[in-house]
Each structure stands twice: as C-alpha cells, then as structure tokens.
Amino acid sequence: MSELNKIALNIISNGKGILAADESTGTMTKRLEAVNVKSNEENRLNFRKTLFTSESMKKCIGGVILYDETIKQTYENKTIPELINESGALPGIKVDTGAKSLAGSPDEKITEGLDGLRERLKKYYKLGARFTKWRGVYTISDKFPSKLSVHSNAHALGRYAALVQECEMVPIVEPEVLMEGKHSAKVCYEKTSEVIKKCFEELILNKVDLTGVILKPNMILDGINSKNKVNSEQIAELTLKCLKESVPQEVPGIAFLSGGQSEIEATENLNLINKTNSSKFIMTYSYGRALQQGALKHWSKDIKDSSGTQKVFNNRANLCSLAAQGKWSRDLEI
Numbered sequence: 001m002s003e004l005n006k007i008a009l010n011i012i013s014n015g016k017g018i019l020a021a022d023e024s025t026g027t028m029t030k031r032l033e034a035v036n037v038k039s040n041e042e043n044r045l046n047f048r049k050t051l052f053t054s055e056s057m058k059k060c061i062g063g064v065i066l067y068d069e070t071i072k073q074t075y076e077n078k079t080i081p082e083l084i085n086e087s088g089a090l091p092g093i094k095v096d097t098g099a100k101s102l103a104g105s106p107d108e109k110i111t112e113g114l115d116g117l118r119e120r121l122k123k124y125y126k127l128g129a130r131f132t133k134w135r136g137v138y139t140i141s142d143k144f145p146s147k148l149s150v151h152s153n154a155h156a157l158g159r160y161a162a163l164v165q166e167c168e169m170v171p172i173v174e175p176e177v178l179m180e181g182k183h184s185a186k187v188c189y190e191k192t193s194e195v196i197k198k199c200f201e202e203l204i205l206n207k208v209d210l211t212g213v214i215l216k217p218n219m220i221l222d223g224i225n226s227k228n229k230v231n232s233e234q235i236a237e238l239t240l241k242c243l244k245e246s247v248p249q250e251v252p253g254i255a256f257l258s259g260g261q262s263e264i265e266a267t268e269n270l271n272l273i274n275k276t277n278s279s280k281f282i283m284t285y286s287y288g289r290a291l292q293q294g295a296l297k298h299w300s301k302d303i304k305d306s307s308g309t310q311k312v313f314n315n316r317a318n319l320c321s322l323a324a325q326g327k328w329s330r331d332l333e334i
C-alpha cells in the first residue's frame with residue numbers, strides 16, 4: 001500500500017468524511033454577512049476553531065480542508081493544523097486560486113493557480129497539510145459545458161494532481177457540475193459522466209497514482225429550476241451508475257460535495273447511496289454548507305456560545321457519518 005493510499009484511506013474510512021472549511025475570504029464574507037456577522041479575521045477564526053475543537057471531530061471527520069488564511073492562524077498557542085491533528089484528523093488545503101472567465105468561452109470558468117504551485121505546495125506541507133483540494137466548475141445549459149471547458153479544467157486538474165503527489169500529498173480532485181439551470185437529472189448524469197471521464201483521462205496522462213487520489217464530485221440531481229424532481233432513490237441510482245462507469249477501479253474513495261442541497265437532503269442522499277453501493281469505492285462526504293449551515297446559524301445568534309454551536313455541529317457530523325455507513329434514518333433528524 002503506498003503512503004498516499006494510506007493517507008487517502010485514513011481520511012475517508014470508518015464512517016469518516018471531510019469538513020470543507022476552505023471558503024475563500026469572499027465566500028466566507030457572504031456566508032457571515034448572510035447571518036449578520038461581520039466578516040473579519042477574528043470572527044472567521046472564531047467560528048472555524050469552534051468547529052475544529054468539537055467532540056465529533058474525533059469520530060466523524062478524517063480531514064479538514066483549510067483556506068490559506070486559516071492554515072496560518074493560531075489558537076491558544078497552537079497552529080490550526082496542530083489543533084486539527086489533535087482530534088486525529090488531517091489538515092488539508094485548497095490550492096487553486098479561484099475560477100475565472102475562460103478565454104474562448106467567457107461565460108464559462110477555468111480554475112487558475114498552476115503557476116508557482118510547486119513552491120506553494122512545499123510551503124503548505126511544512127505548515128502541516130497532507131492533502132489538497134482543487135475545484136473545477138462547470139455549468140449546464142444548451143451549449144455548456146463546452147468541449148473547451150471540459151478539456152481545460154480536466155487538464156488543470158491533471159497537472160495539479162501530479163504536482164501534489166510529487167510533494168507527497170493526496171490531491172482531492174473536485175469537478176463540480178453546478179445545480180443551477182433547468183436541466184433534468186438525466187442531463188446532469190450525461191454531463192457529469194463526460195466531465196469525470198475526461199478528468200481521469202488527464203490524471204492518467206499525468207501519471208497520477210490513482211490509489212492516492214480522492215474524487216469529490218456532485219451527486220446527480222435535477223437542475224434547481226427544473227420542473228420535475230427525481231426522488232432520493234433515483235438520485236442514488238443515477239449517481240452510483242455515473243461513478244461506476246466513469247471512475248477507475250484503483251481510486252479508493254469518493255467524497256461528495258453538497259452543492260447547495262440542504263443538510264437533510266445531502267445526508268439522506270448519501271445514506272441511500274451507501275445503502276445501495278455495490279462498488280468497492282468508499283462513498284462519504286466532503287461537505288461545506290451541509291455540515292456548517294446549522295452551526296453557523298446558531299453561532300451567529302451568540303458568537304460566544306461555543307458549546308451550543310458545537311452541539312449543533314456534532315449532531316450534523318454524526319448524522320453524516322451514519323449516512324456514510326448507510327445507517328441514517330429520517331427519525332434521527334429532530
């Protein structure tokens with residue numbers, strides 16, 4: 001078993017998943033302002049360290065994705081990576097520098113950040129990171145995703161993953177097909193399959209060790225403005241079909257993004273995926289909003305109430321962990 005494979009399995013095995021706390025300052029500001037909290041460095045750290053010191057970190061969280069600001073912060077004389085290590089989880093870092101307009105198809109996005117990446121990776125490793133994340137975003141419409149967007153984002157993900165493994169870290173490969181649009185789940189299935197297949201084509205071309213990679217995809221859902229809605233059973237069925245057909249067998253696991261689903265939806269869908277998963281892939285969570293929403297709402301009412309906030313977070317993390325094992329049921333949601 002390679003070192004990278006061990007790290008990947010450590011993060012996602014035994015009902016553990018990933019806490020995606022890598023919101024860039026712009027996104028975090030939107031999240032905080034939506035609950036009427038001022039977005040400054042102190043408040044961003046306060047909320048995040050409240051989550052990182054929660055009891056459920058030990059049992060439910062195998063890895064935390066951090067943002068550049070957070071990986072350099074300290075709390076009670078410990079660096080944030082040290083604090084995360086104490087819970088038994090591994091610190092990870094978002095290394096892309098964001099999605100920008102794609103030249104040649106300016107209404108689509110290309111994720112940037114390859115220039116100088118090798119040097120940044122070395123610095124993050126020294127700061128304690130053992131895995132990384134890069135997110136490519138794709139929209140669905142009559143014309144999109146274009147071949148150019150599918151190709152360019154996969155190319156970047158391939159080059160990113162190879163550099164990360166060279167620096168002895170596990171790359172999370174996140175091709176996110178967005179929920180926005182009127183498309184059906186069938187179209188989401190077709191486009192997501194195309195995107196994922198292209199990503200692995202590029203990873204293989206870049207000689208990436210697939211046993212040391214975690215895929216972070218979207219689930220197969222109807223577009224947010226679609227008139228018809230498939231049910232959870234169909235979401236699980238289409239998601240599993242897509243992944244079985246598109247992901248090479250060597251990949252140890254898949255950690256879904258929540259992508260705008262509510263906390264309960266993201267938990268229920270993951271549970272059904274695991275109940276019917278006949279593949280050898282571990283299927284778990286790498287949720288941002290679907291792990292943090294309730295906790296953030298609670299915290300915003302009194303930012304000094306750490307224990308109340310942790311209670312809300314612990315509950316959601318426990319439910320997600322049960323879903324990662326196919327042991328969740330609706331009556332556990334109170």
Ligand code: 5MM
Pocket residue numbers: 020021022023024025026027028098135176257258259260286287288289290
């Ligand atoms: C945590 O949110 C990340 C957003 O980062 P940006 O500020 O760069 O947009 C995001 O990449 C996240 O890791 C994934 O989309 C999963 O988060 P959700 O909320 O979709 O589960």
